[in-house]
Amino acid sequence: xxxxxxxxxxxxxxxxSTLLGMFLRSRVPxxxxxxxxxxxxxxxxALIATMSAVVLALLFASTRGSFEQTSATVxxxxxxxxxxxxxxxxxxxxxxxxxxxxxxxxxxxIDSIWRETAGKTKAEHPYAGGQSVLYGVRTLVPxxxxxxxxxxxxxxxxTDISQIRLILFAQPADSISRPFMTALVLWLAFIFGSxxxxxxxxxxxxxxxxxxxxxxxxxxxxILELGQPFDGLMQISNxxxxxxxxxxxxPR
Numbered sequence: 303x304x305x306x307x308x309x310x311x312x313x314x315x316x317x318x319s320t321l322l323g324m325f326l327r328s329r330v331p332x333x334x335x336x337x338x339x340x341x342x343x344x345x346x347x348a349l350i351a352t353m354s355a356v357v358l359a360l361l362f363a364s365t366r367g368s369f370e371q372t373s374a375t376v377x378x379x380x381x382x383x384x385x386x387x388x389x390x391x392x393x394x395x396x397x398x399x400x401x402x403x404x405x406x407x408x409x410x411x412i413d414s415i416w417r418e419t420a421g422k423t424k425a426e427h428p429y430a431g432g433q434s435v436l437y438g439v440r441t442l443v444p445x446x447x448x449x450x451x452x453x454x455x456x457x458x459x460x461t462d463i464s465q466i467r468l469i470l471f472a473q474p475a476d477s478i479s480r481p482f483m484t485a486l487v488l489w490l491a492f493i494f495g496s497x498x499x500x501x502x503x504x505x506x507x508x509x510x511x512x513x514x515x516x517x518x519x520x521x522x523x524x525i526l527e528l529g530q531p532f533d534g535l536m537q538i539s540n541x542x543x544x545x546x547x548x549x550x551x552x553p554r
Contacts, residue, residue: 305534309523312487316515319491323498324508330499340500347496354489358521361486365478365528372473372531373538379466380543383408386435386459387547393442393452398550400438405547407435412540415470416532436460470532478529483522490518 387404390397439460444450494515501507527536 305523305526305530308483308526309519312483312490312522313515313519315487315491316494316518317512319495320498320508320511320515323495324503326495327499327501327503343496343500347493350489351493354486354493357486357489358525361478361525362521362528365525369528369531369536369538372470375466375470376538376540376543379463379470380546382459382463382466383543383546386456386463389452389456389459390439393449393456396442397456400435400442401550403435403438405550408543408546411467412544414467415473416537416540436464473532478526483526487522490515 383404387401390401390404436457439453439456442449442453442456444453494511498507498511524536527534531538
């Protein structure tokens with residue numbers, strides 16, 4: 303489910319609970335919301351509010367850390383591809399077909415990792431384009447110590463690139479548990495419903511609760527967006543990887 307849709311549903315539930323609380327306020331006898339009953343409601347609401355605040359903070363910190371780690375992994379993949387191309391260039395003309403294969407493997411790599419390239423899903427794109435480069439590097443026959451050293455470095459880089467591709471390819475489309483988020487939204491709905499029952503409704507109170515409900519829904523939207531690093535409005539850009547290697551000069 304898109305993050306914006308999930309956040310909109312969360313806001314509808316939260317503000318709907320607020321309106322329900324206002325309606326119940328006019329139907330529940332006043333002595334049910336005064337004295338000891340009012341104190342119990344406040345304590346229960348404070349408990350759920352504390353739990354919700356802790357969960358929101360932990361979720362945001364966790365998804366933000368995961369998003370930044372994934373972004374760093376993509377940056378490392380880009381850097382390794384650029385370095386591998388330089389190593390193959392230094393190796394000599396024998397590695398020119400491998401440099402061409404490396405460039406040809408970039409678009410399939412992007413298609414296999416990012417969720418919505420050309421309207422296709424991740425499962426339709428194999429990641430194996432880079433395996434031919436790794437195999438080709440291993441089959442090179444060095445003719446001097448410098449080429450031997452360059453081949454060893456190219457093998458190491460090719461292996462790292464293949465491993466990073468697998469890690470990113472296996473990245474789940476949505477790392478946030480739906481039952482977990484459902485429980486959090488229900489907690490927030492209960493909190494706002496309790497708030498609206500604590501006082502007679504007026505325009506100021508409705509406006510404040512509307513803004514607070516919108517803010518809570520925005521926090522949920524940010525968490526869901528950060529949990530989908532290769533999809534949505536805040537997805538990691540693939541421009542750096544797509545433009546990592548310049549086209550090879552035309553043969554004379």
